[in-house]
Amino acid sequence: MTAEPGTRVLAADDKAIAAAARCLAAGGLVAFPTETVYGLGADAGNGEAIARLYAAKGRPAFNPLIAHVASVDAARAAGIFTDAAEKLAAAFWPGPLTLVLAKQPGCQIADLALAGLDTVAVRLPAHPVAHALLADFGGPIVAPSANRSGHVSPTSAAHVLADLRGRIDLIVDAGPCKVGVESTIVSCAGEPALLRPGGLARDAIERVLGGPLTITSTDEEAPPAPGMLASHYAPKALLRLDADGAQPGEALLAFGQTPDFSGPILNLSPRGDLIEAATNLFSHLRALDASGAKRIAVMKVPHDGLGEAINDRLKRAAAPRQG
Ligand code: TXA
Ligand code: MG
8 A cells, every 4th residue: 555645735826726726637636715614625527536535524425515616607507597596696606605506407517526416506605715726727616614524614724634634635725714614505496495504694695585595404414304305316216235136127236346137237336446436326326217227236335435425325315215
């Protein structure tokens, strides 16, 4: 095994921003400041970089990520703007507001970053360094808060380093974050709903919308009520987990050596690589679901590293559901 690579910390200037943009383009992981908290960024179109991002955070589950964009037009390329979304973007962007929108058909964001959902969370941050990085990189950057899973969000480069040293490539240091709490998340995929309170106050949002927000939650650890969480990918087909192979009528999602099977079959990673498997997870499930098979047999995926998150999502996708 090679030694863990170091994490560079660069003071935010034009050269640091150019280096960060190059690093992202090469599939690297870059922590950068926003006005709310530091984010851990990856190229939104690069599934493998996103798989490594989840591994770096040590997340036991794939939570969908926020796509950060440089302009409202870039947000429109990812998500479908309703009237409410138009009003909120005009009033509060750039700023500490994330909008959850129905995904555009041509959306270029990797399935893994959206955890397989048909919605996308987008945000136009106000921090000048975040803005410069997005402009220089030239595309959306997905970024969760730059902390280890289960820790609080970082508001300084030192916090990021304490959590992620040796696990990410670069930290762009622009001092402490002004807002200090995460962005407020509002879903405009249906009736406007507050998914997470944050740096933008609810009454300011309700004034612009001219009415109250429905309140739900995206918090995986403490959902407000069972069944309110709509944030899991669920295929139409049933899932049969820990399969050795597939039966006639099934589709097969393989891992490692591919067994003989004449029906629809895709392999998460023929060489048994969990990063590669995570990258392919949602797109392969979707493709097998689209084959029309009533059931998808899924071969065993080991539980170490990203395997824990992969198995978490497979279990949720296999769970019985209503309707
Ligand atoms: O201020 C912030 O929002 C920071 C900075 C870096 O932008 N980011 C941040 O990301 O807090 P994160 O990953 O720590 O929290 C994002 C939340 C998660 O709870 C996730 O489940 C939710 O957003 N989310 C993302 N996409 C979603 C979607 N399509 N539908 C519902 N919730 C979504
Ligand atoms: Mg977070």
